[in-house]
Amino acid sequence: xxxxxxxxxxxxxxKPAPVPAxxxxxxxxxxxxxxxxxxxxxLKRHPRIALLxxxxxxxxxxxxxxxxxxxxxxxxxxAYEFDEGQxxxxxxxxxxxxxxxxxxxxxxxxxxxxDAAAQxxxxxxxRLVSQATRARLARDTARAEADYLRNVVRPLVERQMxxxxxxxxxxxxxxxxxxxxxxxxxxxxxAILRADLAEAQAANVLYTMLHxxxxxxxxxxxxxxxxxxxx
Numbered sequence: 321x322x323x324x325x326x327x328x329x330x331x332x333x334x335k336p337a338p339v340p341a342x343x344x345x346x347x348x349x350x351x352x353x354x355x356x357x358x359x360x361x362x363l364k365r366h367p368r369i370a371l372l373x374x375x376x377x378x379x380x381x382x383x384x385x386x387x388x389x390x391x392x393x394x395x396x397x398x399a400y401e402f403d404e405g406q407x408x409x410x411x412x413x414x415x416x417x418x419x420x421x422x423x424x425x426x427x428x429x430x431x432x433x434x435d436a437a438a439q440x441x442x443x444x445x446x447r448l449v450s451q452a453t454r455a456r457l458a459r460d461t462a463r464a465e466a467d468y469l470r471n472v473v474r475p476l477v478e479r480q481m482x483x484x485x486x487x488x489x490x491x492x493x494x495x496x497x498x499x500x501x502x503x504x505x506x507x508x509x510x511a512i513l514r515a516d517l518a519e520a521q522a523a524n525v526l527y528t529m530l531h532x533x534x535x536x537x538x539x540x541x542x543x544x545x546x547x548x549x550x551x
Contacts, residue, residue, distance in 0.1 A: 325342060328342065347520065347524075348519065348520045348523045348524065349523060349524055349527035349531070350523065350527070351456075351523065351526050351527050351530050351531065353530045353531075355453065355456065358449065358452050358453075358456075358530060359445065359449050361530050362445060362448045362449060362452065362529065362530070363445060365530070365531075366448060366529065368444055368448070369441065369444060369445060369448070372437065372440055372441040372444055373441060375437045375440070375441075376434065376437040376438055376441055378437075379430070379433045379434035379436075379437040380434055382430045382433065382434070383427070383430040383431055383433075383434050385430075386423055386426040386427045386429075386430040387423075387427055389423045389426060390422040390423040390424070390427060391422075448529065451529065452526060452529050452530065455522045455523075455525045455526040455529070456522075456526055458518065458522035459519055459522035459523045459526060462515050462516075462518035462519035462522060463515075463519045465515045465518075466512055466515035466516055466519060469508060469511055469512050469515060470512060473508060474508060474512075477501075477504055477505050477508050480501055480504070481501060481505060484497070484498055484501045
């Protein structure tokens with residue numbers, strides 16, 4: 321417990337000094353974004369997508385610059401020449417690159433860089449959508465398991481415990497049978513806790529992906545204000 325407390329303080333950026341007591345509670349953040357709109361929400365709000373979009377915009381502007389460079393800047397200015405003992409002053413015309421080159425290599429490289437940036441953004445979006453889908457499935461699975469344990473298994477175990485207590489009062493209980501009942505009750509409580517923990521972890525992963533607080537975004541039509549529920 322002390323090691324986990326120090327690890328938590330480290331994640332919070334706090335020194336391992338006496339601090340107010342950390343209250344152990346299982347907190348789950350609900351997500352009000354439908355699966356059909358989670359790709360839209362990730363596209364608008366996730367910081368990694370925002371970074372890749374910025375890289376794509378840079379590549380796009382670089383390509384535009386290279387396209388503009390295929391037409392050379394015509395340089396017109398005063399010119400001086402000395403021919404057959406006479407000085408002449410006029411105007412000169414200059415081209416920094418040949419007309420027939422048209423900067424084809426620069427355009428090809430910039431186009432390839434832009435396509436690569438777009439492909440990275442699409443691949444990252446697909447990866448995040450898959451990760452959010454897996455987190456949603458893990459949350460729903462853990463929630464269903466916890467509900468089954470509470471609503472179906474626990475009444476059976478409680479009934480068995482009550483019957484064992486009656487037998488003890490009648491003096492007819494056997495120690496191995498009682499030990500088995502107590503172990504079953506303990507295993508059930510631990511299984512419920514594990515299911516609750518798995519649900520909270522998956523729900524919080526999904527929440528941090530679809531409702532990041534460090535980015536600004538209008539969200540999708542199906543999105544709502546994130547709410548906090550204490551379990």
